Amino acid sequence: MKRISLLLITSIVVFAACNSSTPKEEKPKPGIYTSLEVGWTIKIPQGFQSLSKSRIEANMQKGKEALNKVAEGKVETDGAINLVNFQKNQFNSLFALIESCEDQERFLRNNQKVRKLIFDTYTNQEIKVDTLSGREEIAGQTFNTFYIKIYGPSGEVLMNQIMFNQFIRGYDFGVNINYNNETDKQTLLNAFKNSTFDK
Numbered sequence: 739m740k741r742i743s744l745l746l747i748t749s750i751v752v753f754a755a756c757n758s759s760t761p762k763e764e765k766p767k768p769g770i771y772t773s774l775e776v777g778w779t780i781k782i783p784q785g786f787q788s789l790s791k792s793r794i795e796a797n798m799q800k801g802k803e804a805l806n807k808v809a810e811g812k813v814e815t816d817g818a819i820n821l822v823n824f825q826k827n828q829f830n831s832l833f834a835l836i837e838s839c840e841d842q843e844r845f846l847r848n849n850q851k852v853r854k855l856i857f858d859t860y861t862n863q864e865i866k867v868d869t870l871s872g873r874e875e876i877a878g879q880t881f882n883t884f885y886i887k888i889y890g891p892s893g894e895v896l897m898n899q900i901m902f903n904q905f906i907r908g909y910d911f912g913v914n915i916n917y918n919n920e921t922d923k924q925t926l927l928n929a930f931k932n933s934t935f936d937k
Contacts, residue, residue, distance in 0.1 A: 771822040775836055776906045777936030778821075783929045786824040786832075829897050830922035832929065836909040845905040849882055860888070877933050879904050881913075898923070902930070 772779045782788070818837045825831030839845050853871060860867045866889040874883050881902040890896040896918070903912040913930055917923040 773821050773834075773836070775819075776909055776911050778834075778906075778911070778933060780822065780834075780929060780933035782822070782824050783925050785925075786826050786830075789823040789825060789831075789833075825916075826922055829916060829918040830926065831916045832913065832926045834911070834913045836911050838908060839905060839910040842905040845910055849903070853884055856884070856886070860886075865889070866893075874902070876902060876931055877935055879906065879935055900927075906935070 769782045769784075770779065771782060818835050821834040821836060823831070823833040853869065857867065857869055868887040868889075870885040872883045872885070874881055881904045884899075884901040886899040886901070887895055888897045888899065898917055900915045900917075901912065902914075903910060905911075915923070915926045915930065917926060
């Protein structure tokens with residue numbers, strides 16, 4: 739089986755979250771999510787709701803099927819742990835996952851390969867995309883970023899994705915933001931930018 743990094747897992751399901759595993763976590767107050775693994779807390783914005791477990795599982799299966807069409811060997815995604823998934827609708831959402839990672843060097847090596855596979859996965863489904871890589875500081879952490887613009891059949895922009903990932907406490911920690919309008923983009927980005935990491 740071929741293991742696929744978290745960056746890829748978070749990208750290939752256009753409208754969804756990716757795993758239904760339950761991580762160790764504190765019982766949050768309504769609207770607040772905390773991950774003990776990476777020491778991260780985020781406030782869920784008003785108007786956004788968590789995805790159901792069955793929806794997350796269905797999206798994970800769809801993503802694995804798409805990946806298997808372009809990846810060499812069977813895709814294994816069982817190591818990914820879903821942290822939090824919330825959405826306003828199918829086009830505007832945030833989801834976060836972690837996956838255990840041996841070291842930061844391996845984490846960095848995988849990023850370039852995975853970005854190509856993301857592009858190939860979309861284009862294999864005859865979905866036109868534009869991509870851009872970068873880095874951005876969020877809540878005191880410097881994240882790798884991967885911007886994806888997804889086009890519809892008539893050439894209109896259907897949706898945008900911003901993928902953030904970083905090596906934190908022995909985990910590949912990833913956050914994926916999907917949006918199709920500037921208002922929801924800013925709401926989701928502000929939620930992530932105002933999140934906190936334990937010192």
